[in-house]
Amino acid sequence: MKILYGVQATGNGHITRARALLPSLQQQGIEVDFLFSGRPKQRLFDMEMFKDYRWARGFTFATAKGKVNTLATLTQLQPWQFYRDVSQLDVSDYDLILTDFEPVTAWAAKRQGILSVGLARQYALRYPLAGQQSARWLKTAVSIFAPAKLMLGVHWCPEFPSLLPPLLAPVSPLPVDGSELPFILVYLPFEQLSAVVNWLKQCPSWHFKLYANVNALRTDDNVTILPLSRHAFPADLQRCRGVICNSGFGLCSEALVAGKKLLIKSLQGQIEQAYNTFTLLKMGKAQQFKTFSPEALLNWLYQPAAEPFPMPDPATAVARWLKQGCVDTVSDLAATIWQQQR
Structure with missing residues (x-):
């Protein structure tokens, strides 16, 4: 065939x-x-x-x-x-x-x-x-x-x-790296990179790994900005304490299965992401933010960890x-x- x-x-x-x-x-x-x-x-x-x-x-x-x-x-x-x-x-x-x-x-x-x-x-x-x-x-x-x-x-x-x-894609649990600081994984490709970085820097006691369309790794205070990678990103998804992302179906699904708490921002005007956001909120599997408010970020950061949500x-x-x-x-x-x- x-x-x-x-x-x-x-x-x-x-x-x-x-x-x-x-x-x-x-x-x-x-x-x-x-x-x-x-x-x-x-x-x-x-x-x-x-x-x-x-x-x-x-x-x-x-x-x-x-x-x-x-x-x-x-x-x-x-x-x-x-x-x-x-x-x-x-x-x-x-x-x-x-x-x-x-x-x-x-x-x-x-x-x-x-x-x-x-x-x-x-x-x-x-x-x-x-x-x-x-x-x-x-x-x-x-x-x-x-x-x-x-x-x-x-x-x-x-x-x-x-x-x-x-x-x-199937994933295997990764060993905990005791030398690595706990971090939040961030992927917001439709947002202005500088706006995202400035938002995350308002929570200086937390460490963030932000994947973006950049050519090389760089650090800005408590934010590590990394180039897109299909190898490093899934590994960081397994190790992170939570995920901040747009409400695309794929990454939200991976986070649910991995048991990562979600903070999501819909791409405005994209109807699929609006449906995804509505569904995740109704399921109680995510929190939503609409603007880069430090209060919304801090409130979510101190929420407890999520449980894995297995699916066939x-x-x-x-x-x-x-x-x-x-x-x-x-x-x-x-x-x-x-x-x-x-």
Whole structure:
């Protein structure tokens, strides 16, 4: 079996899902090619496991100071380039197209009549998650952006019969380094770096590790600023005392499973993050901040540690389901997975 796996690379959560699922696909004997879109190719990092992947421009949103910039987002759209990318992508050699909300592969599959499966958090937004009524237009918008014949949404609990648990890379508990100061892990890529650093420095008795788009490690008082890394970041996630981040699904999921308390700030204007925030608050699994207030930070810092929130690992079952031709219904697949123990 040979599949083309399209990954939306706007955020790292989509790429994390691909990293988690790829070993199970390979264990099933599936040959996998990748296409990434939504981020300039030169800004992708630690991509060795995807080998000779393809890249397309795709679509993404522009941000500034923690908000989606609607005008800039619309200005940077290149619909004719997207049409050319879809038209020129020949998927006839593939048995199946798997799309993690990646529009070029999704539309190429639709135009060429190839079976397509969507696997992403965004497909869960077709439902009124956590009792919040889904926007009337959202279900249509999700299906238009990255259409798929079968849609696998992911969620933190079996709230709806066709939603799966998150796909997360397996981790092993790390030994405690007695020489390392306790620290808080911070990842706020949509915020202004100087604003985040100045905010954290207002709590000088705490140490923070802040991952950002920088070229080299540097220290500013009690804040260590580190370059993005798929190797160092997961290790620090396991060792940290808590996580401060935007409310992207992937990192929040990793923090929940690892038992790390969460302080989250939604990317304003991004509806998925708004749903994630609403759900986490209702579950009692996070605290929210909207401005860089030292009071909100201090209040959270002195909150007790969180307990691990285990969820089943769906990777093997999803890979087997794909290899068998997606014969079972999505609801049956989800029910089987939720019965497992992570």
